[in-house]
Amino acid sequence: MPLIIIIVVLIALKYFEIGPFAGMSWWWIAGLMAIAFIWFEFLERMFGLDKRKAHEELEKTRADRVKKTFEKHKGSGR
Incomplete structure (x- = not known):
């Protein structure tokens, strides 16, 4: 860039x-x-730099989704 x-x-x-x-x-x-x-x-x-960038973005999205899921279950008393 x-x-x-x-x-x-x-x-x-x-x-x-x-x-x-x-x-x-x-x-x-x-x-x-x-x-x-x-x-x-x-x-x-x-x-492989183009795939690495795409993989890092997918991994970040997955980590955010997992974090939100655990926060939601933690707050509901489970």
């Missing part, structure tokens, strides 16, 4: 010709976009 933010900021700085970024080539930004594409489409899947 930080890579995407950097790309957006660089595009804005280049487009509005702010500071030293006015003379920067668009190829640098296109290169960063290509790196981001390769990362998110291939490398993230290859390393």
Whole structure:
């Protein structure tokens, strides 16, 4: 995600010709976009990072559900 933010900021700085970024080539930004594409489409899947994030979200949801269930039963006198 930080890579995407950097790309957006660089595009804005280049487009509005702010500071030293006015003379920067668009190829640098296109290169960063290509790196981001390769990362998110291939490398993230290859390393399993996309599944890890999804698994962590499911595990957190399950833990919250279990916690709520035990709190509800604790309060009902069981």
